[in-house]
Amino acid sequence: MPKVTYIEFEGKEHSINLPLGFSIMEGAIQNSIKGIDADCGGSCACATCHVYVDENWVKKLPEIQESERDMLDFVTELKNNSRLSCQITMTDQLDGIIVRLPKKQG
Amino acid sequence: MTIKTDAVVIGAGPVGLFSVFELGILNLDCHIIDNLDKIGGQCIELYPDKPIYDIPGLPNCTGKSLIDNLLEQIKPFKKQFHLNQRVNTIKKINKLWQVITSDNKIFETPNIIIAGGVGSFEPRKPEVKDINKFEGKGFYYSVKDKAQFTDEIVAIFGGGDSALDWAVELSTIAKKIYLIHRRDNFKGSPHTLNKVKEISKTNKIEIKTFYQLKELRGKDKLENIEIQHDNGKIEQLDINSVIAFFGLKMELGPIADWSLNLEEKSIVVNTHNFQTNHEGIFAIGDICTYPGKLKLILSGFHEGALAAKECFIRARPNENFVFQYTTSSTKIQKILGVK
Numbered sequence: 531m532p533k534v535t536y537i538e539f540e541g542k543e544h545s546i547n548l549p550l551g552f553s554i555m556e557g558a559i560q561n562s563i564k565g566i567d568a569d570c571g572g573s574c575a576c577a578t579c580h581v582y583v584d585e586n587w588v589k590k591l592p593e594i595q596e597s598e599r600d601m602l603d604f605v606t607e608l609k610n611n612s613r614l615s616c617q618i619t620m621t622d623q624l625d626g627i628i629v630r631l632p633k634k635q636g
Numbered sequence: 637m638t639i640k641t642d643a644v645v646i647g648a649g650p651v652g653l654f655s656v657f658e659l660g661i662l663n664l665d666c667h668i669i670d671n672l673d674k675i676g677g678q679c680i681e682l683y684p685d686k687p688i689y690d691i692p693g694l695p696n697c698t699g700k701s702l703i704d705n706l707l708e709q710i711k712p713f714k715k716q717f718h719l720n721q722r723v724n725t726i727k728k729i730n731k732l733w734q735v736i737t738s739d740n741k742i743f744e745t746p747n748i749i750i751a752g753g754v755g756s757f758e759p760r761k762p763e764v765k766d767i768n769k770f771e772g773k774g775f776y777y778s779v780k781d782k783a784q785f786t787d788e789i790v791a792i793f794g795g796g797d798s799a800l801d802w803a804v805e806l807s808t809i810a811k812k813i814y815l816i817h818r819r820d821n822f823k824g825s826p827h828t829l830n831k832v833k834e835i836s837k838t839n840k841i842e843i844k845t846f847y848q849l850k851e852l853r854g855k856d857k858l859e860n861i862e863i864q865h866d867n868g869k870i871e872q873l874d875i876n877s878v879i880a881f882f883g884l885k886m887e888l889g890p891i892a893d894w895s896l897n898l899e900e901k902s903i904v905v906n907t908h909n910f911q912t913n914h915e916g917i918f919a920i921g922d923i924c925t926y927p928g929k930l931k932l933i934l935s936g937f938h939e940g941a942l943a944a945k946e947c948f949i950r951a952r953p954n955e956n957f958v959f960q961y962t963t964s965s966t967k968i969q970k971i972l973g974v975k
């Protein structure tokens with residue numbers, strides 16, 4: 531099973547195995563990792579699942595969809611590597627991906 | 637005028653709606669208030685067409701069909717919806733609660749059922765200076781009375797259905813509409829988009845893409861806005877009104893100020909009758925928490941049934957609560973209008 535590492539804003543790390551097809555948001559919620567709210571349950575409608583994707587992984591992600599870009603406009607502290615974790619689905623190519631959580635969601 | 641009622645339900649999501657049923661079969665009337673302009677909470681706002689598989693006895697439904705069914709189920713009861721307004725204040729007056737909405741509607745009731753979900757759906761505000769100064773004075777997030785835009789120059793921001801629908805609708809009465817979007821692809825229905833494009837040939841609607849709102853200007857009322865193109869170019873537009881459709885977000889909002897015991901963004905309740913730390917205030921559905929809570933629609937239905945029982949005891953202190961089946965109770969069937 532592919533691995534994901536979440537790094538909380540304060541630096542605490544969590545590595546989990548996430549089955550293929552699950553989103554990075556779901557991995558955080560199911561493992562009670564703090565810092566991802568996911569108020570809309572993955573509908574790409576709340577922007578409270580914002581993560582910063584580690585620079586080495588950004589290029590490996592599929593391209594951002596229009597709907598995600600629209601929501602990203604609403605996150606606090608948008609950066610070039612900002613993504614909504616509910617829109618990143620686990621694939622074999624993403625095995626080992628690292629995401630950092632923002633200070634605050636929404 | 638104060639509206640007197642057995643219960644005020646805050647939130648017209650699935651859980652609020654089913655609590656209307658549970659209140660109804662106990663012969664209690666109620667008023668339901670929601671900040672959205674439509675009934676259905678998350679099911680309608682976030683996933684109307686997506687499937688739900690875990691409603692007991694309903695193997696398969698969608699967000700929308702579930703809400704339609706709930707509305708059908710509560711048809712027989714005395715209830716009234718008050719949409720497009722937020723409950724801002726609650727106060728205790730003797731033994732009753734007073735509830736005041738953002739439209740200044742006032743209710744008096746022994747029971748408040750908070751079925752507020754993850755909070756009230758609120759419009760997202762753009763980050764521009766003086767936004768607070770112009771809200772309601774030329775800057776709006778929704779259309780309550782379209783007549784107010786008659787003969788005006790209106791700038792509509794957004795790329796979704798609301799923006800497109802209102803551009804078409806208001807183009808019949810306004811002097812001119814600017815439809816401004818930060819990208820060039822509109823998410824709204826293709827049919828409406830075609831209409832917008834058709835009307836834009838007459839210049840009644842002017843479409844401006846890759847622009848964002850930068851500044852608001854005006855003395856007492858909004859008079860002029862500054863927008864910026866992605867290439868840096870700045871433009872000034874003389875307008876009378878702006879309507880901004882930047883989407884919705886969920887906010888606990890005023891509920892946080894009612895001195896209720898909170899845990900993170902949820903209200904702590906007991907599992908005996910889902911009352912909060914205030915007598916006569918109940919919390920059910922996604923907004924409540926207790927050991928073992930699951931944020932599922934079915935849990936909210938159960939919570940509503942137990943809360944309604946306590947509401948009855950408080951609203952009808954001189955009557956006895958009698959547990960009855962809908963299958964066999966003549967009294968309930970009379971209320972339902974099936975006998």
Ligand SMILES: Cc1cc2nc3c(=O)[nH]c(=O)nc-3n(C[C@H](O)[C@H](O)[C@H](O)COP(=O)(O)OP(=O)(O)OC[C@H]3O[C@@H](n4cnc5c(N)ncnc54)[C@H](O)[C@@H]3O)c2cc1C
Pocket residue numbers: 569570571572573646647648649650651652653669670671672676677678679682683687688689690721722723724751752753754755756757889890891920921922923931932933934936
């Ligand atoms: C994509 C998605 C899929 C889901 N799938 C399922 C599923 O398969 N099964 C399941 O059981 N659950 C599912 N859920 C969860 C389910 O939708 C929620 O549990 C349910 O909507 C909660 O209902 P509610 O009535 O408590 O609150 P909500 O549906 O959130 O409604 C609350 C309403 O209260 C209003 N409100 C709040 N505060 C105020 C105020 N101060 N004044 C006025 N109005 C106010 C809000 O505007 C809102 O309309 C899903 C959720 C999502 C997002």
Ligand code: FES
Pocket residue numbers: 555567568569570571572573574575576577578579601614615616617
């Ligand atoms: S969970 Fe809401 S946008 Fe990702």
